[in-house]
Ligand SMILES: Nc1ncnc2c1ncn2[C@@H]1O[C@H](COP(=O)(O)OP(=O)(O)OP(=O)(O)O)[C@@H](O)[C@H]1O
């Protein structure tokens with residue numbers, strides 16, 4: 001939602017023409033709101049929202065065909081910048097909870113008067129403004145010139161970092177003809193090679209063993225493997241006990257060199273704030289913080305954000321990726337955002353069958369099932385990554401975060 005502009009654009013989705021007319025009449029009393037489209041069922045609403053990019057959608061919950069809940073869920077994935085306000089006759093808490101879990105920002109219970117309507121609309125806009133003020137205006141303000149390092153991080157393990165890392169790298173490779181390198185910094189239990197059906201014959205341990213001073217472009221390249229889909233990869237150690245060989249200093253050196261050879265370096269990490277992970281985060285232009293909607297994940301994510309804030313990380317470069325969003329979220333999205341004090345940038349749907357098939361086959365799902373909702377939601381992240389313009393390349397080149405430099409100083 002681009003709430004800074006004076007006019008708020010709105011789309012009405014309701015199967016009753018009478019209701020649409022009533023809403024339009026009510027809305028004419030507010031000069032700042034402009035109705036830019038109408039839809040009479042869920043499918044049409046999803047399509048028109050994707051076309052017209054309204055700031056807000058007033059969505060009736062009961063519609064023939066695709067209902068308001070399903071349409072809200074689809075809009076949250078396809079058009080996350082359009083906020084949905086659900087309209088229902090049913091006052092039951094459970095029903096509203098489902099609407100919020102589906103991605104709605106607010107709800108209105110029929111019958112409502114114009115005061116209530118405007119209050120609700122203003123509420124959504126105000127909350128959005130508060131969130132927006134704490135982050136930058138553009139969808140992704142990071143500087144992703146060639147040679148950018150993008151890290152996936154989570155304070156709690158098993159939330160989907162590796163699955164997303166492989167799919168984001170593969171999707172970018174599909175979208176542009178670029179050199180992409182995946183680095184597996186889950187040093188004890190990394191499995192990126194397996195996710196790409198690759199038998200790792202050389203790993204980051206081979207690079208580390210030669211000693212920091214001897215690591216150069218040639219040596220590094222001779223230890224990089226290439227997967228069937230053309231992605232380059234520096235696999236994790238084959239055994240957990242080799243992890244200690246790979247020191248933060250080695251990682252810093254490797255990342256410095258890779259930036260000069262590859263257009264995008266996607267780094268998968270382990271769930272910790274150990275030196276190796278911090279070395280990568282320190283040099284990243286963008287951190288994708290992956291988390292689930294369950295209480296434990298939210299608690300740890302909140303703690304991790306607190307640590308990053310207190311260490312002066314540039315928080316607009318930390319993007320929030322809620323994985324398996326609709327399977328687990330039982331709290332309102334707004335409440336989660338309020339709790340985390342951070343906007344959720346991306347919601348990735350859960351699809352266990354698709355994910356497991358892809359893991360078992362060792363083939364990224366963005367390649368095998370590009371039209372799935374899951375693949376489409378991953379594509380949105382990649383589109384944002386690719387459209388980013390550089391504003392301060394020198395700062396980014398020398399690494400955004402001073403944390404690691406200070407620690408190892
Ligand atoms: N969108 C999704 N839908 C359904 N299942 C998912 C999804 N994303 C991840 N999973 C499941 O979660 C499991 C863990 O995913 P993944 O290995 O990518 O997590 P991780 O954060 O890298 O874990 P670790 O911290 O242990 O490295 C996968 O094996 C898969 O079963």
Ligand SMILES: [Mg+2]
Nearest residue numbers: 161162186191
């Ligand atoms: Mg992992």
